[in-house]
Amino acid sequence: MPKIIHYRNKCIGCGVCYEQQPSLWRMSRKDGKAILLRGISKKGIFQLTVPGEVMEQSAAVAKACPVNIIKIV
Ligand code: SF4
Numbered sequence: 001m002p003k004i005i006h007y008r009n010k011c012i013g014c015g016v017c018y019e020q021q022p023s024l025w026r027m028s029r030k031d032g033k034a035i036l037l038r039g040i041s042k043k044g045i046f047q048l049t050v051p052g053e054v055m056e057q058s059a060a061v062a063k064a065c066p067v068n069i070i071k072i073v
Contacts, residue, residue, distance in 0.1 A: 002050060002052065002055050002058075003049050003050070004047070004058055004072060005070070005071040005072075005073060006047075007044075007045055007069040007070075007071075008036075008045070011034050012067055013031075013032040015027055016061070016064050017064070017065060018034060020060065020061045023037075024036060025037065025061075058070075
């Protein structure tokens, strides 16, 4: 299954990922950055395995991120 990778340290908190896919993203009230819901952190890089049917929307979110820190693998 595909994975979403979020390089959270580089997030500028624009909110586009949350606006486009609120089922997977939240904005942190603490630091203003995006949170990949249920994502597993490895050294500040968050990963989440998602079902294939979610991927089309996630690919659009990755493309829309202005600093290009959401990857689909
Ligand atoms: S779209 Fe990118 S920069 Fe904007 S909040 Fe989401 S992860 Fe951060």
